[in-house]
Amino acid sequence: MKTATLYTFAFALALIAGFGFASPILQIYNYSTVxxxxxxGTLGYLQVDLKNTGDATAFxxxxxxxxxxxASSISLGDLASGSDVQVAIPFQVSQAAAGGIQVVSVDFYYSDDTTSTATGRxxxxxxxxxxxxxxxxxxQPTPLVARTVSIDNPSISPGEDVAVSLNLSNIGGTTNNIVVTTPANxxxxxxxxxxxxxxxxxxxASQMVLVNLLASSSTTVGTYNVPLTFTYYDKLNRPNSVELSVGPLSVQDASSEAxxxxxxxxxxxxxxxxxxxxxxxxxxxxxxxxxxxxxxSDVFSPIGAQRLYFDSVAPGSSSSQDVEVGVxxxxxxxxxxxxxxxxxxSGNAFGQSFGLSVTATPQLSISLDQSGEPAQVMLANTGNSQVRSVDVxxxxxxxxxxxxxRSFIGTLNVDDYSSVSLASGASGTLNVEVTFRDSSNQPHTITRQLDAGSSGLSFMTNGTGTVRSGTVSSLGGRPATGGLLGGLLGGRPGGSTGASGLPLPLILAALVVVAIAAFLLWRHFKGKKKKETA
Structure with a gap:
């Protein structure tokens, strides 16, 4: 009886299994970000590995x-039982998520056409x-930037300390509880x-930080950019470290007292x-x-004494001298x-260098030349440095x-000049705009007005103001015009000096002397002629 009951139970289980239904099951078994x-602000991808672990096709x-x-979607088609697929899901990182967490979500949809394993329906x-x-x-990118502002003693010996003043800036990001240390090595x-x-x-924001550094007694002679480690906590309260260098610091031999x-x-x-x-x-x-x-050097030359003598400087004191250098x-x-x-x-000789900032003021002379046809706008580099990308x-x-x-001139070296030809018969007020870059690659824009009806008008600019001058001389060997009197007075009308640069009163005095001399000669010859007639 017991055996029959067991056989009956087993048959019932087999009957139930025979009438079961096949079904797909999609499972995510791996993912990563790329x-x-x-x-x-950047674009990333979530790579997802998907597998059908069921016994039917996922449609x-x-x-x-x-x-x-x-909203967006990607079609993956039908996944047969036991098959897998890898899909890349794009995502855009928010600007506000720097140093934080951004949640990327994806939903996979599929349909289950339920089929009876017994009937196949x-x-x-x-x-x-x-x-x-x-x-x-x-x-987040490294948000901290350190700039050396000053060093109280740029030249030290091993075993001595030096105070370095830093400007520590946060260029963007969370930097909580900043701590400064030095690397172990x-x-x-x-x-x-x-x-x-x-x-x-x-x-x-930025903050001034004063760091007192101590050179090891075993520090070798040389010039150092000293590394400092800045540790801080980001938005997720995670510790971050960045190594920034300060200096340079010059270390001299310990026996050097000067x-x-x-x-x-x-x-x-x-x-x-x-x-x-x-x-x-x-x-x-x-x-x-x-x-x-x-x-x-190629840039600096001493003027006068090239060697300075410092005699018997007492301990703890100093001695100073002034010297001129030319640029x-x-x-x-x-x-x-x-x-x-x-x-x-006492001690070994050592070299030391000091930095100097050399500047140059750009200066362009702009004038209108109407001596020929067509008229021309003349540009001359009267400054002390090259100007580039000159566009008129x-x-x-x-x-x-x-x-x-419009004319692109390009580069004008010191004392170089160029011209821009105008349309034939140009007249009236002309607006001239000149753009260029100086030797420090800084852009400049100059806007000036020239009167095409007055050839004696010129402008000079140094980038900060204008100087109006009535002097018009020939640019680059261009001859002056205006006849004999124009030649004496400097060419075109409106000149205030002669062609040779002589002042106008001196020229007029010379003319008076010539006139008096001519009058005296005339009287002399007239008197002589009267005597001969008598």
């Missing part, structure tokens, strides 16, 4: 998602969905502490001269003497180093219908 690190499979607020069609939500960590450490707290700097410093103007003009205030300080325990040699007129604007050589009475546009204010005249 690229692995995404930033605010009409599709992926639905949102990009930039717009389809009885129903059911829509199914499987969803995936992935939190993506959004990276650095020759420099923080004096009296293992770390220095800075605090929190808001995005777009310390050199130079105070110079913040900037000097090309072709000018600058006075340097050179100071020798004695950081030792006995008097020291030293010789300082100023070495010429080459052919130099370009920029930041240059002036090399110095110091030979102390001339329009007629009197006749706006006339097409503008």
């Amino acid at each position: 690229p692995s690190s995404v930033y605010a 009409g499979t599709s992926a639905a998602f949102v990009v930039n607020g717009a 389809t009885t129903a069609s059911t829509s199914k969905k499987v969803s995936l939500q992935v939190p993506v960590q959004v990276s 650095s020759s420099f450490s923080l004096e009296g502490a293992s770390q220095q707290a800075v605090g929190t700097i808001a995005p777009g 310390r050199l410093s130079v105070r110079a103007p913040s900037s000097v003009e090309i072709g000018s001269k600058a006075t340097l205030h050179v100071t020798l300080s004695n950081a030792g325990t006995r008097s020291v003497s030293a010789v300082v040699d100023l070495n010429s 080459s007129p052919s130099a370009s604007a920029g930041y240059y180093l002036l090399p110095l050589q110091v030979t102390p009475s 546009t001339v329009t007629s204010e009197s006749n706006p219908r006339e097409a503008p005249v």
